[in-house]
Amino acid sequence: MQKANTRFATLTRMKDAYDVQHLRHLAGEIITNVRELSRAGLTPATSSNFSLRLDERHAAITVSGRDKGKLTEADIMVVDFHGNPVGSEHCPSAETLLHTHLYHRFPEIGCVLHTHSQVQTIASRLYASDGHIRLEGYELLKAFAGNTTHEAAIDVPVFANTQDMVQLAAQVDESLDRQTMWGYLIDGHGLYAWGRNMGEARRHLEAFEFLLSCELELRRLQR
Numbered sequence: 001m002q003k004a005n006t007r008f009a010t011l012t013r014m015k016d017a018y019d020v021q022h023l024r025h026l027a028g029e030i031i032t033n034v035r036e037l038s039r040a041g042l043t044p045a046t047s048s049n050f051s052l053r054l055d056e057r058h059a060a061i062t063v064s065g066r067d068k069g070k071l072t073e074a075d076i077m078v079v080d081f082h083g084n085p086v087g088s089e090h091c092p093s094a095e096t097l098l099h100t101h102l103y104h105r106f107p108e109i110g111c112v113l114h115t116h117s118q119v120q121t122i123a124s125r126l127y128a129s130d131g132h133i134r135l136e137g138y139e140l141l142k143a144f145a146g147n148t149t150h151e152a153a154i155d156v157p158v159f160a161n162t163q164d165m166v167q168l169a170a171q172v173d174e175s176l177d178r179q180t181m182w183g184y185l186i187d188g189h190g191l192y193a194w195g196r197n198m199g200e201a202r203r204h205l206e207a208f209e210f211l212l213s214c215e216l217e218l219r220r221l222q223r
Ligand SMILES: [Zn+2]
Pocket: 047, 048, 049, 095, 114, 116, 189, 190
């Protein structure tokens, strides 16, 4: 059995301590899953970022600017729920706050995935002026946790792109006050999707990707 002082990161402030073994386990999970998402074309040109809840105060998240198809353990860092790095000199992505505010608000959320696929980017451009994309009548709506029928409709918000993450997180919070949401788009940018664990977050991400591509194709055919 590991001694407590080797298993837990030795940090100056006790509230910053986290379980290093658990972090390594989560890093492995992120690396394996993100490699697959990268191969599927969801993370072009080092974009996108991915995180898992580490404990009730911390998340493990990808370091900014790394090739997401070639991640190693060194490319995963710890942040607190205010988006500050913990025990690392690496720079977290500017968008870290968009992950951590979800962990802070919903104790049940365990994973946040942010991608930049072509489908997501084009859909965000086309529907930005409406402020949302309505997905309705699709069997695959049942992929979203809590939906039990295709007779449902969900409105995926499309927020204006900005470098002000505090403002964007506040807009996301306002939307979450009004509806259950498993994701949103940012104009000209990409998608955020989340779930209680990696499996559920990936299911939501894949459902969004598929349904958005259906909407784009229908639009093209209906011209
Ligand atoms: Zn991004």
